[in-house]
Amino acid sequence: MNAPLYAWTGDTFLADFTVTEDGAPVDLTGATFELLVARTPGGTGFTYAGASFFDVDAVAGKFSVTVTSDETALWTPAGRWEYQVRVKWPAGAEQTLAAGPLLVSARKQP
Numbered sequence: 001m002n003a004p005l006y007a008w009t010g011d012t013f014l015a016d017f018t019v020t021e022d023g024a025p026v027d028l029t030g031a032t033f034e035l036l037v038a039r040t041p042g043g044t045g046f047t048y049a050g051a052s053f054f055d056v057d058a059v060a061g062k063f064s065v066t067v068t069s070d071e072t073a074l075w076t077p078a079g080r081w082e083y084q085v086r087v088k089w090p091a092g093a094e095q096t097l098a099a100g101p102l103l104v105s106a107r108k109q110p
Contacts, residue, residue: 002099002100003100004100004101004102004103005101005103006102006105007072007075007102007104007105008072008105008106009072009073009075009076009077009105009107010069010072010073010106010107012067012068012069012072013066013072014064014065014066015064016062016064017062017065017085018060018061019061019062019063019097025061025062026061027059027061028057028059028063028087029058031058031088031090032049032087032088033049033054033056033063033065033086034085034086034088035047035049035065035083035085035086036083036085036086037067037075037081037082037102038081038083039079039080039081040079040080040081043079044074046074046075048065048067065085075102077105077106080101081101081103081104082099082100082101083098083099083100083101083102084096084098085097085098
């Protein structure tokens with residue numbers, strides 16, 4: 001399990017990741033990514049995939065995921081949330097790169 005990620009419901013969510021092996025960046029050329037977010041246990045889940053959500057620096061082994069405020073408005077602070085970041089390698093193998101709790105909070109209204 002990885003460190004928790006934090007999000008404000010209704011705000012743009014941004015998370016950065018670096019993929020390394022033995023301290024060297026892994027070439028991500030041709031890989032595709034998805035972010036899975038779900039309320040647990042057994043609750044509502046959302047999947048984000050494609051270029052509209054991911055920005056990839058393939059040679060450096062880095063990528064970031066951005067989820068818009070319209071999407072995060074669906075992440076209500078009630079309950080427990082978890083995330084998974086998955087990759088599909090060019091040869092077809094799939095792998096979970098990161099997973100853990102997603103701590104969702106609501107901003108206090110003035």
